[in-house]
Amino acid sequence: MKKELTCIVCPVGCRLTVTLGENGTVESVTGNTCPRGKQYAIDECTHPVRTVTTTARTSKGGVIAVKTDRPIPKELMMECMRVINRTTVTLPARIGDVVIANLLGTDANVVVTANMD
Numbered sequence: 001m002k003k004e005l006t007c008i009v010c011p012v013g014c015r016l017t018v019t020l021g022e023n024g025t026v027e028s029v030t031g032n033t034c035p036r037g038k039q040y041a042i043d044e045c046t047h048p049v050r051t052v053t054t055t056a057r058t059s060k061g062g063v064i065a066v067k068t069d070r071p072i073p074k075e076l077m078m079e080c081m082r083v084i085n086r087t088t089v090t091l092p093a094r095i096g097d098v099v100i101a102n103l104l105g106t107d108a109n110v111v112v113t114a115n116m117d
Contacts, residue, residue, distance in 0.1 A: 005044055007037040016041045048074040054081065056099060058116065059090045065113040066099055072106045079104060092117045 007014040016031040018041045029041040043049070049071035055063040066089070072080060080103060089099050093112045100110040 003045060005041055007032060007040050009036045009040045010034075018042075018045050020045060050074050050077060052077060052080050052084075052110075053113075054084060056084055056110070057088045058093070059088055062116075064089050064091075064093055064116050066110050067113050068103060068108040069111050070106075070108045072103065072108050076104055076106065084110060 001020045003018045003020060005016040005018060007016055012033060014032050014034075014037045016029055016037060018026055019028045021027050024046070026042045026045050029038045032038045032041065051068050051071050053065075053067040056066045058064050066084065068080070083100060083103065087100060087110070089097075089112065093099075093116050095112055095115055097112040098109045099112060102108070103110055
């Protein structure tokens with residue numbers, strides 16, 4: 001089976017073709033102009049991850065920008081959002097403040113990305 005991807009590692013945006021074996025293993029990657037593109041394709045096909053960027057409620061009724069401090073497995077994104085949506089950030093808050101530690105056992109923290117009093 002072949003899968004088409006666009007590499008997002010750098011601004012070049014190489015069009016990648018990944019050939020997958022019957023058990024889902026990556027047999028080959030073509031179209032990449034650097035080794036990072038090949039690794040991106042392998043990771044994206046075997047264990048895709050995403051950084052979650054969103055907002056959370058604050059103790060004063062508004063919202064504040066938050067994100068995970070590292071990518072989490074893509075399959076956990078919806079559950080991650082459920083956890084964040086149940087969370088209230090106590091103000092004042094500063095960039096880098098941890099809102100949720102070790103989100104869903106991923107070692108990723110949800111951190112504040114904007115200062116708010």
